Amino acid sequence: MKILIDNASSHTAKLTKNFLDVEGLGLLPHQPFSPDLAPCDFWLFPKLKIYPQGNDFNTLRALGAGLYHYFKSIPGEEYRNLFYKWVERLKLCVSAGGDYFE
Structure with a gap:
């Protein structure tokens, strides 16, 4: 599964990135x-x-x-x-x- 997020600080925070990695969620470029x-x-x-x-x-x-x-x-x-x-x-x-x- 891929998810689209923008570049808001809450979306690019280390905690968010770690969560997405752990959950196996890929990112679509914005x-x-x-x-x-x-x-x-x-x-x-x-x-x-x-x-x-x-x-x-x-x-x-x-x-x-x-x-x-x-x-x-x-x-x-x-x-x-x-x-x-x-x-x-x-x-x-x-x-x-x-x-x-x-």
Whole structure:
């Protein structure tokens, strides 16, 4: 299994690297930042903005539990489609020479 992480200090810390090595998780090289290429920006964050609307959360724990159940309820097929959509976006970026694309 491979995992994609960015260069945040928490992701590049020795403790994190040791954990990934022990668990046998390989790393995918991270592309330069672009909201068009970051799955969090084009898939996750829009869902995070929509979910809490119309719901009343009294505590952070309640919000966290609600989000956990929300993301667990998303069918695996949607997560697979996200991966394929990400790959297509990466290909568009390469074909555009790294320039902006739609």
